[in-house]
Amino acid sequence: MSPAEPPAGPLQVAVLRLDPDLPLPAYAHPGDAGADLVTAVDVSLAPGERALVPTGVALALPAGYVGLVHPRSGLAARHGLSIVNTPGTIDAGYRGEIKVLLVNHDRHEPIELRRGDRVAQLVVQRYEHVAFHEVEALPDSVRGAGGYGSTGGFASSVEREARVEGS
Numbered sequence: 200m201s202p203a204e205p206p207a208g209p210l211q212v213a214v215l216r217l218d219p220d221l222p223l224p225a226y227a228h229p230g231d232a233g234a235d236l237v238t239a240v241d242v243s244l245a246p247g248e249r250a251l252v253p254t255g256v257a258l259a260l261p262a263g264y265v266g267l268v269h270p271r272s273g274l275a276a277r278h279g280l281s282i283v284n285t286p287g288t289i290d291a292g293y294r295g296e297i298k299v300l301l302v303n304h305d306r307h308e309p310i311e312l313r314r315g316d317r318v319a320q321l322v323v324q325r326y327e328h329v330a331f332h333e334v335e336a337l338p339d340s341v342r343g344a345g346g347y348g349s350t351g352g353f354a355s356s357v358e359r360e361a362r363v364e365g366s
């Protein structure tokens with residue numbers, strides 16, 4: 200790139216609006232990672248209930264990119280709304296309507312969503328396509344097979360362990 204050339208613009212992603220009255224995925228602020236997706240239908244979710252909701256859009260992501268469908272934190276904090284398979288994976292070759300598998304995690308209150316409400320956010324990322332080759336043994340590492348809390352637990356359990364040791 201010569202110094203006079205303008206910086207490359209954002210990655211172009213073709214979007215098909217399956218429902219002309221609904222918006223394209225849109226970033227709320229410049230620099231946001233997630234572009235909001237809306238529900239194309241009214242949805243009522245009883246406590247613990249889930250529903251696969253259409254968003255009114257289909258994409259053609261370029262090869263080498265994936266769309267990840269994440270929950271929105273505001274709806275999660277205020278109402279307990281989340282996504283069962285979070286983050287949902289939108290493959291580059293997928294041409295169908297993007298759908299979101301919403302779930303109401305609140306134990307008492309139903310969630311009422313209206314067509315056009317922003318219910319999820321799409322993060323587009325590059326991914327690596329790897330070649331898996333079988334081996335007899337894996338190379339050593341510092342972590343080894345440690346996991347599932349091997350480096351320590353919650354502050355409360357640390358306090359509890361300290362109390363037990365001190366008693």
Ligand SMILES: O=c1ccn([C@H]2C[C@H](O)[C@@H](COP(=O)(O)OP(=O)(O)OP(=O)(O)O)O2)c(=O)[nH]1
Pocket residue numbers: 268284286287288289290291293296297298299300
């Ligand atoms: O939240 C999601 C997850 C997936 N999809 C679409 C796009 C994705 O490319 C396709 C398949 O998704 P995934 O691979 O997660 O589902 P699967 O159960 O493995 O189905 P398949 O056998 O079709 O791959 O479904 C959505 O619209 N929303």
Ligand SMILES: [Mg+2]
Pocket residue numbers: none
């Ligand atoms: Mg799959």
